[in-house]
Amino acid sequence: MQRKATFHLYTFLVSKTLSTLGANVYAFGMSLFILAMTGSALSFAANLIFSIIPRTLLSPVAGLLVDRVSKKFIVLSGQLGTILSISCLLIYMTFFDISLPAIYLTTFFYTISSTFTTIAFSASIGNLVDAERIQKAMSFNQLSLSIAGILGPMIGGMLFGFVSIETFLIINIVAYSLALLLESTMNFKLFSSTESSPKESMVQSLKSGIHYIKEMPMIKNLMYLLLWINLFFTSITVGANFIFVNIIKMEYQLIGIVEAASAIGMLVVSIYFAVRSNIKYPLLFSKRAVLALSTLVGTFALPLLIPMTSTIVFIYYLTVMFLFGGSLVLTNTPIGIMIQKDVEENFRGRIYGIIEMFAMGLTPIGTLLFGLLYDVIPAQFILLFCSMALILTTLFLMPRRLIETAYPDLSGPKAKTINPTSPPFR
Incomplete structure (x- = not known):
């Protein structure tokens, strides 16, 4: 095996x-x-x-x-x-x-x-x-x-x-x-823990999936967080090229390099996860990664507020996009680990299906909304607002008490002892 x-x-x-x-x-x-x-x-x-x-x-x-x-x-x-x-x-x-x-x-x-x-x-x-x-x-x-x-x-x-x-x-x-x-x-049943599929109708199956989510505050709050994350992150999806092309007037070749930096950041952090020891607190790790991502949304506005040379602007956005891609992996990988380990096998499909729906649900609305807003409101104000909204939403939906419910040892006397397999930033 x-x-x-x-x-x-x-x-x-x-x-x-x-x-x-x-x-x-x-x-x-x-x-x-x-x-x-x-x-x-x-x-x-x-x-x-x-x-x-x-x-x-x-x-x-x-x-x-x-x-x-x-x-x-x-x-x-x-x-x-x-x-x-x-x-x-x-x-x-x-x-x-x-x-x-x-x-x-x-x-x-x-x-x-x-x-x-x-x-x-x-x-x-x-x-x-x-x-x-x-x-x-x-x-x-x-x-x-x-x-x-x-x-x-x-x-x-x-x-x-x-x-x-x-x-x-x-x-x-x-x-x-x-x-x-x-x-x-x-072999898709090599480590399966169930003998057969549940004997229930599609409607009953959907209801039991929703009930399962309600019984797990971590998953429920995580889904709401994903919904708002994908709405506010659309400000970067729509706004990045708008800023590069219309405001900064960056050369098209340089825009391609800057956008590729995000994928390179994802690659580097993916390799890091492949060789490091297992994460002890995946939800806590993801929360901090989301806060880092939220902060990075705000940093996109810095060259629009402070005068910089074209070379510095290019290097700045190259670095931000690299960190942005890496932070996405820091967010997504621990969430995937948590679902694989904490969600029962018979419910994983429904959980992933609903997560996918929540992740995509507000993307079309966000694309249209921010497409309109960037034409009438200065980009730096939109980015700073989205950054603050993301930080507040994350702190509200992933409070400390919810993390401690998932990991009781964090609230005990050993909570201040840093485990070597815990996140690199605490």
């Missing part, structure tokens, strides 16, 4: 990297293709909507099915659905000219398939590896995201410039097929 767990660990890394890289390459390449074909930002935004809405609406449904059906079946079916979606677009292009409706339809079904695969895989990590390897598995998950974040735009841009759209799609199909083959070799 230990050898199999090690095999799962590295198979998971390779298959997840292939899938995530394929998704990033496809998203980047198709975005360029839509813009080149139509020249319309609205057409580009419409494709984004077709990738956000299905994921937001179907995440809870995917979570329900993951807790009721074989996780391996859902993972493989989702990967197969992704391959079929892209293959159908390729077949359509062979007989007809490419069209926007065909691309939108492909994005719609592609997103549905990837939603089921992602949630099933996330809920399966505790079944694929033993407890001692969960932190490494979660760090490998973040590692795959950071590798894809760095290489995806590079490969997508190269393929878009040098190969036909048909060849581009074929390369994506091959990448997903390899991931499918690797995942088919994995």
Whole structure:
């Protein structure tokens, strides 16, 4: 079982990297293709909507099915659905000219398939590896995201410039097929603690999932926190390029380097998690990482308040984006570890599904809201307000007493003794 767990660990890394890289390459390449074909930002935004809405609406449904059906079946079916979606677009292009409706339809079904695969895989990590390897598995998950974040735009841009759209799609199909083959070799019940799926209706299953969340204040508050985090973090998603292009007038090549720094920060911190000892207090670790992230949102405003040379501005934002990417991993990895260890196996799918819905729920609203606000309010005021709102929200939803409830030894006489496996910043 230990050898199999090690095999799962590295198979998971390779298959997840292939899938995530394929998704990033496809998203980047198709975005360029839509813009080149139509020249319309609205057409580009419409494709984004077709990738956000299905994921937001179907995440809870995917979570329900993951807790009721074989996780391996859902993972493989989702990967197969992704391959079929892209293959159908390729077949359509062979007989007809490419069209926007065909691309939108492909994005719609592609997103549905990837939603089921992602949630099933996330809920399966505790079944694929033993407890001692969960932190490494979660760090490998973040590692795959950071590798894809760095290489995806590079490969997508190269393929878009040098190969036909048909060849581009074929390369994506091959990448997903390899991931499918690797995942088919994995035993999704290796460390399973349940004998069978719960005998209840879908409605009862959803109700029991909601009741389970209500009985766990940590999870409930965490979900509310994710909802507000993703709303206020949209100020960076929307505002970063607005600041770089419209206010600072940074060169486009330098903007690409600055944005890549975030993925490099994710990569470095993911490697750190893969080699360090297990975190003793994951929720406390994540709380501090969120506070660091919230502070970084405010630091984006500093060059807008204090005059700096263009070179210093570039170095400053390069550093901030690197820290921002690293802090994201510092936030997400401990949360994943906590869910894998503290949530019962029969509820993990529903928890991940609801978390995904909360994480995506306010993103479209935030994108529209901050898109409007940046046109009428100075960017530095928006960023400082969001930073303070994030800090206050985090302190309110993750108070000290909730952390001590999760980790009783923190409130005891030994609370002031720093464990060597506890967070590096306390």
